[in-house]
Amino acid sequence: MNIISNPILPGFNPDPSILRVGDDFYIATSTFEWYPGVQIHHSRDLEHWRLIGRPLARASQLDMRGVPDSCGVWAPDLSYADGRFWLIFTNVKRYGVTTVNGAKGASLRDFPNYVVYCDQIDGDWSDAVHLNSSGFDPALFHDEDGRSWMLNMLWDHRPGRGRFAGIQIQELDRAALKLVGQPHLIFEGTDLGFTEGPHIYKRDGWYHLLVAEGGTGWDHAVVMARSRDLLGPYAIHPDAVVLTAAGNREGPLTRTGHGDLVELKDGTPWLAYLCGRPIPKRERCILGRETAIQPMRWHDDGWLRTLDGSAQPMEAPEAPKLPSMPWPQNRWDGGFDRGDLPPEFQWLRTPMPERLFSLSERPGFLRLHGRETVGSHFEQALVARRLEHGRFTATTCVDFSPCCFQQAAGLILYYNSTKFYYLSISKEADIRELQLMIASPALAEGITIEVIGPLPEGSIELRAQVDGDALIFGWRSEGASIWHILPQQLDATILSDEVTCPGLPNFTGTFVGMACQDLSGMATPADFAWFLYEGNDDICAPVD
The missing domain is CATH 2.115.10.20 (Glycosyl hydrolase domain; family 43)
Known part of the structure; x- marks a missing residue:
């Protein structure tokens, strides 16, 4: 059966x-x-x-x-x-x-x-x-x-x-x-x-x-x-x-x-x-x-x-007596050496994706052109995929050389423009640094930016790990063996319908992906070498 x-x-x-x-x-x-x-x-x-x-x-x-x-x-x-x-x-x-x-x-x-x-x-x-x-x-x-x-x-x-x-x-x-x-x-x-x-x-x-x-x-x-x-x-x-x-x-x-x-x-x-x-x-x-x-x-x-007249949903109904037809598992390896965006990914609002990203300008990389803020409702370079698991790890590698504080690129967990966690590379004075931007209705300030610290030269790997309601970020230089783990454990559940500003609609779900902003209007690009999403056992189940 x-x-x-x-x-x-x-x-x-x-x-x-x-x-x-x-x-x-x-x-x-x-x-x-x-x-x-x-x-x-x-x-x-x-x-x-x-x-x-x-x-x-x-x-x-x-x-x-x-x-x-x-x-x-x-x-x-x-x-x-x-x-x-x-x-x-x-x-x-x-x-x-x-x-x-x-x-x-x-x-x-x-x-x-x-x-x-x-x-x-x-x-x-x-x-x-x-x-x-x-x-x-x-x-x-x-x-x-x-x-x-x-x-x-x-x-x-x-x-x-x-x-x-x-x-x-x-x-x-x-x-x-x-x-x-x-x-x-x-x-x-x-x-x-x-x-x-x-x-x-x-x-x-x-x-x-x-x-x-x-x-x-x-x-x-x-x-x-x-x-x-x-x-x-x-x-x-x-x-x-x-x-x-x-x-x-x-x-x-x-x-x-x-x-x-x-x-x-x-x-x-x-x-x-x-x-x-x-x-x-x-x-x-x-x-x-x-x-x-x-x-x-x-x-x-x-x-x-x-079937039982209870009007209750069924978690595991018996499948109909039809020939079983599983589909081939054509899993994406995480690389961007391809001519199109992997089908897992989408972007926000605009019918002109060529202004947001390119897979040909730097072969083997997904190039995001820095556009508007993460909170924009018009044109932002944010490419992401749905969360499908209660436990997962998402990792990417970004090559990005910001010129000023108005430019940023990195790894984002995004529900909407008022709820997100964004681990990004930016610049303050002459120092390239790692920043964590948090947007939540639970914050009195609405949006906060925390400086994590200076970064070495070269490409940087960024990682997000979610286990139920716990979110932890980490980073390391490309190819390094040791991850630098951010000390704070963050609340992943703010990325939900149930946490909202009064009067605002909340009908979607959380995405994880890559983003790039350039508020100077220069469209400075960030190049992402790969992106990996690894879902684990689902934690979305009742507990005793």
């Missing part, structure tokens, strides 16, 4: 949209401000998954320069019709603070929704077409009569309103790529509130509406309703929730919600959903929101439920 180990997509992979086409399964997940946009994973057995593409990869599809932290690409929806794959997504432009001095005012947020399409899942996707901006989490439903419909949550910005006004639907003319007719509000949600993430499925003459509710924190949940008419009215599921981990902050899978259904060829339903794995006893998820999956069943009353 094969067992699926949840989460199937570890690390920052939230808001899954799952699709089956023939024998192939695909999951699209949110990427927020990270570029290229949307991650698509592929499987043939629901157990083994591989990244096959990030389709939003050019300016005509996605430009996120200037978007705030945790904005950008929200909740993509993947579907198939007319022999084409369809991808619809929100590119969030603004996340307005709703309260000032305790007073609740209007919440002005911008949620433009776009659609792209492609005949092949890993092909060159079309330019993005704007459809509406009335709310986020768009999805497409292709009905049996050939008509297609777009759903999204409806945002109400007016003072004193509930913000989450329900689920809206409007017909989409696929040929013209535009919405037609009038929008209809088909579901106002349940008492859990925060109604979002809609999907519709048709079964036995019923339209089943699945939504996420309860917010993206500990009370997150999957909720369902159904109707004989697409436009409603929709009756709420008699059990209220279909899946939730509410009330459990120490379980192996928490914060479960925002799901999507897929059926096997034999009709067996499976639910993909987001989840979080907190550090034991800390209630903080530095890996961010991940993707899990489990089998469901349709009961005699026509409603969907978990």
